[in-house]
Amino acid sequence: xxxxxxxxxxxxxxxxxxxxxxxxxxxxxxxxxxxxxxxxxxxxxxxxxxxxxxxxxxxxxxxxxxxxxxxxxxxxxxxxxxxxxxxxxxxxxxxxxxxxxxxxxxxxxxxxxxxxxxxxxxxxxxxxxxxxxxxxxxxxxxxxxxxxxxxxxxxxxxxxxxxxxxxxxxxxxxxxxxxxxxxxxxxxxxxxxxxxxxxxxxxxxxxxxxxxxxxxxxxxxxxxxxxxxxxxxxxxxxxxxxxxxxxxxxxxxxxxxxxxxxxxxxxxxxxxxxxxxxxxxxxxxxxxxxxxxxxxxxxxxxxxxxxxxxxxxxxxxx
Numbered sequence: 001x002x003x004x005x006x007x008x009x010x011x012x013x014x015x016x017x018x019x020x021x022x023x024x025x026x027x028x029x030x031x032x033x034x035x036x037x038x039x040x041x042x043x044x045x046x047x048x049x050x051x052x053x054x055x056x057x058x059x060x061x062x063x064x065x066x067x068x069x070x071x072x073x074x075x076x077x078x079x080x081x082x083x084x085x086x087x088x089x090x091x092x093x094x095x096x097x098x099x100x101x102x103x104x105x106x107x108x109x110x111x112x113x114x115x116x117x118x119x120x121x122x123x124x125x126x127x128x129x130x131x132x133x134x135x136x137x138x139x140x141x142x143x144x145x146x147x148x149x150x151x152x153x154x155x156x157x158x159x160x161x162x163x164x165x166x167x168x169x170x171x172x173x174x175x176x177x178x179x180x181x182x183x184x185x186x187x188x189x190x191x192x193x194x195x196x197x198x199x200x201x202x203x204x205x206x207x208x209x210x211x212x213x214x215x216x217x218x219x220x221x222x223x224x225x226x227x228x229x230x231x232x233x234x235x236x237x238x239x240x241x242x243x244x245x246x247x248x249x250x251x252x253x254x255x256x257x258x259x260x261x262x263x264x265x266x267x268x269x270x271x272x273x274x275x276x277x278x279x280x281x282x283x284x285x286x287x288x289x290x291x292x293x294x295x296x297x298x299x300x301x302x303x304x305x306x307x308x309x310x311x312x313x314x315x316x317x318x
Contacts, residue, residue: 057230061291064223065298071216072096075139075209079132082205084197085124094306095119101303104296109258127195131186135201137258138182142173143213144251147221151244156237157277162248169251177210179203220295221246227291232279245274268292 221243
């Protein structure tokens with residue numbers, strides 16, 4: 001038995017494990033600090049409301065967000081499989097949740113860098129991680145706008161001021177989701193990255209992914225409605241409208257963060273402005289801030305869950 005080699009292998013694994021723990025804490029840390037900072041920033045706003053604790057509403061709101069997150073992870077799993085990277089779901093879920101926490105860092109693109117690094121440790125080419133992230137962005141934008149337009153027939157408010165922008169985003173996303181168009185852009189990206197991978201999507205593969213992303217907007221929007229019920233009575237008839245407003249504010253803030261490198265809070269500002277159609281302005285601000293806490297605490301919880309509760313197989317999580 002080669003004891004020096006075994007000792008060296010053990011040291012390498014220990015160093016790699018320490019590096020993974022350090023990276024995980026680096027991704028979790030900003031999210032936890034941001035929760036504390038946003039609590040401090042919005043303390044006066046939160047104190048202005050006469051609270052009535054409704055555990056059922058809060059539990060249902062967290063459940064809605066959890067379902068939304070699992071829809072996202074399911075779409076990510078299908079996406080990587082389509083791009084030729086079959087990995088265990090729990091591994092993809094851990095990387096997805098941990099890297100998603102970096103969205104709380106101002107700049108909007110740090111989560112992509114986190115994904116690239118974490119997948120590189122699993123011998124996944126950076127070109128694949130970048131391609132999947134680009135496809136996810138387009139799918140989220142397209143499904144978000146479809147969700148918004150599907151809510152309009154049930155809406156009790158007029159959103160004509162946003163129709164042009166929403167339609168432009170939808171048409172742009174649908175154009176990019178055409179496999180001949182996206183595959184050509186993908187080949188260009190791979191060529192610029194010096195990758196020899198042959199990656200492409202098909203109409204058949206897009207259907208299940210698109211449905212999952214629709215589900216993520218709908219379930220999170222339902223969670224927002226349930227969180228609002230803990231503050232303010234809203235009839236069930238406005239549920240589709242709340243879901244549509246969540247999809248609209250989420251999509252536009254996601255694009256603003258990605259292309260204009262805007263910091264956190266854009267979605268909450270847009271959401272509080274849109275919710276005024278259904279509640280007083282102070283309550284709209286409180287609702288947007290509180291659902292930010294639901295989303296962020298939920299993402300931290302699931303990030304820790306997949307980080308600490310993972311099972312190890314030979315060399316990777318199973």
